[in-house]
Amino acid sequence: MNQMDGTHHIKTDRLTLRPLQAGDAPRVHAILSNWNVVKMMRPVPHPYTLDMAEDWISGNAAAADIDIACGFALLVNENLIGYIDIERLENGASGMEGELGYSLDEPYWGQGLITEAGRAILTHAFNDKGFDRLTSGHADDNPGSAKVLTKLGFHKTGQEKVWYIPRQCDVTRIAYRLDRSTWRAGKRQGGWKKP
Numbered sequence: 603m604n605q606m607d608g609t610h611h612i613k614t615d616r617l618t619l620r621p622l623q624a625g626d627a628p629r630v631h632a633i634l635s636n637w638n639v640v641k642m643m644r645p646v647p648h649p650y651t652l653d654m655a656e657d658w659i660s661g662n663a664a665a666a667d668i669d670i671a672c673g674f675a676l677l678v679n680e681n682l683i684g685y686i687d688i689e690r691l692e693n694g695a696s697g698m699e700g701e702l703g704y705s706l707d708e709p710y711w712g713q714g715l716i717t718e719a720g721r722a723i724l725t726h727a728f729n730d731k732g733f734d735r736l737t738s739g740h741a742d743d744n745p746g747s748a749k750v751l752t753k754l755g756f757h758k759t760g761q762e763k764v765w766y767i768p769r770q771c772d773v774t775r776i777a778y779r780l781d782r783s784t785w786r787a788g789k790r791q792g793g794w795k796k797p
């Protein structure tokens with residue numbers, strides 16, 4: 603099940619997605635202090651401080667207020683286990699584009715949770731927020747993220763070397779894209795379940 607309620611919460615079978623809030627900073631800090639998580643996050647410094655988590659959350663809230671981002675905490679039984687967000691990139695002649703990002707606390711990997719959250723935020727982005735296309739990407743040594751994006755219906759568009767702040771080196775990043783029309787066609791065919 604995936605439904606919005608009046609307070610911008612989205613409920614899926616196992617998760618509640620609710621807007622990130624200031625009190626989430628200690629959990630976000632804990633999750634992004636794990637090297638196995640942060641090494642995959644291109645723009646996130648390591649070590650990651652509590653101040654950085656607070657700044658990121660307040661920036662996200664400010665961006666949400668003017669509708670250029672939406673970031674959700676992922677909750678299981680009130681416990682924050684990760685986040686998923688979309689940042690608006692452009693709104694030009696070719697339509698509105700956003701970039702999808704996500705991270706999950708390591709004990710929760712491999713249970714299909716980001717795929718479940720991803721399906722919910724795609725519905726929100728394409729049906730409620732008016733995005734025409736989403737992009738995303740992952741480091742070439744992150745096969746779990748590759749699988750998530752493929753299961754969500756994204757297709758590869760290329761690759762390039764980019765600077766990964768936590769690793770302090772260039773890493774090959776695989777780029778992906780999903781258009782609203784492709785997403786709708788996939789849903790009509792029963793969803794993007796198989797890679």
Ligand SMILES: CC(C)(COP(=O)(O)OP(=O)(O)OC[C@H]1O[C@@H](n2cnc3c(N)ncnc32)[C@H](O)[C@@H]1OP(=O)(O)O)[C@@H](O)C(=O)NCCC(=O)NCCS
Nearest residue numbers: 639642705706711712713714715716717740745746747749
């Ligand atoms: C990448 C990440 C978000 C995936 O979340 P998740 O909830 O574990 O993903 P899902 O369970 O929905 O799907 C992952 C799939 O990849 C597979 N997978 C995971 N690690 C893998 C690996 N090393 N090699 C091959 N497949 C792998 C899983 O088995 C699963 O496959 P399945 O659908 O057949 O069961 C999570 O591992 C994470 O937060 N990692 C650290 C931060 C990060 O990488 N963020 C994204 C940056 S692009």
